[in-house]
Amino acid sequence: MADLSNLRILGFGNPLLDISAVVEQSVLDEWGLQLNNAVLAEEKHIPLYKKLADTHPVEYIAGGATQNSIRVAQWMTQTPGMTAFVGCVGTDAFGEQIEAAARADGVNVQYMKQSAQPTGTCAVLVKGGERSLCANLAAANCYDKTHFETPPIQALLGAAKVVYMAGFFLTVSPPTILAVGEHCATNNKTCCMNLSAPFIPQFFKDPLKEALYFCDFVFGNESEAEIFGTEQGWGKDIKEIALKLAALPKRSGHRPRCVVFTQGKDPTLVACGGVITQYEVPLLPKEKLVDTNGAGDAFVGGFLAKLAIGCGIADCVNAGHYAARQIIQVSGCKIPAEKPAL
Secondary structure: OOOOOOOOEEEEOOOEEEEEEEOOHHHHHHHOOOOOEEEEOOHHHOOHHHHHHHHOOOEEEEEOHHHHHHHHHHHHHOOOOOEEEEOEEEOOHHHHHHHHHHHHOOOEEOOEEEOOOOOOEEEEEEEOOEEEEEEEOHHHHHOOHHHHOOHHHHHHHHHOOEEEEEHHHHHOOHHHHHHHHHHHHHOOOEEEEEOOOOHHHHHOHHHHHHHHOOOOEEEEEHHHHHHHHHHHOOOOOHHHHHHHHHOOOOOOOOOOOEEEEEEOOEEEEEEEOOEEEEEOOOOOOHHHOOOOOOHHHHHHHHHHHHHOOOOOHHHHHHHHHHHHHHHOOOOOOOOOOOOOOO
C-alpha cells in the first residue's frame, strides 16, 4: 500500500478514454448530438467511435469527469500523494493507457479491473471551440460496491479529507455513493458532487436526491441548474435554484451546504447560508480558446485543491477559474507541463 500520509482528495467515478476530434455540424446531426451537452451512448451510437477514428484525425486522452477533476487537483496542489481515484476499467490496452496516464499525472489510481467489458470510451466532438460528449461506459458501468469494501479502498477513504463524485456515477453505483456520504457525515469529512449533465437531474431524480442529502458542496453549470430547478418545480432563475438547493435537508451539520454554479464567461454563483455571492470570470481572448471540453471538470479540480488545504470560498473559486482557463487553451483535459502560476 502506498504512503497515504499526504492524501487529501479522493474521487469515485467513471474512467473513460476520450476519443476527441474536431468535426463538422453534419457529424453532430448524423448522431443526434448537441454542443454543450453530454449523453450516455445508446445502441445507435456504438458505431460512432470507430467511424470517428476512421474519418477524422482523433486524439486519445485519459478522461472521465471525476478523474479529470482529480488529475487537475493533483496538478494544482503540486504535492505528491495528495489525490487518489477509484473506478472500473477493462483488462485491455485502453485500460492500461488510462492507468499509465493518470499515474503519470501523479494520481494514485486504484481501479477495479474486469474482463467482461472493455474500458469505457467517450466521443468528444468539438466544433467552434464547444464540445458534445457521448459516453459508452462499458467497463465503468461495472463498478461494484464489493470493490469499495476492500481494505485498500477503505484505507483511501479513511485517509482522505475531501471526497468528490460526478453525478455520472449515479448511473453506476448509488450504493457506493451513499456509503461514501455516510462515511463523510459520520467522520466530519467533506462530501462533494456535481450535477454533471442535464439528464442526471432529469432522469435520475431519486438517486440524486438521496446523494444530495450527504453533500456539503454541489457543483453544476447553468444548463444543469436550470433543468434541476424545472424538475423540482422551482422555475428557471439560477440564483433562486442555487439558494433552494443549498437549503435542502442535509445529513451532516458540520458545515452548511454550498452550491456552486458556473455560467461560462458569466459570473460564477455560490449559494451558502442563504446568501448568493457572484465571482467574475477573467475573460480569455477568443483566439486563445481551443475547446471547452474539461472546463467544468478543471474548475472543480482547482476548487478542490484549495478546499482540501482549508482555503476560503473566494480562493477556491479563483483557483477553479484559473484551472478552467488553462484547460480550455488546450485540446481536451490535458494537464499543462508547467507548474500552476497560482
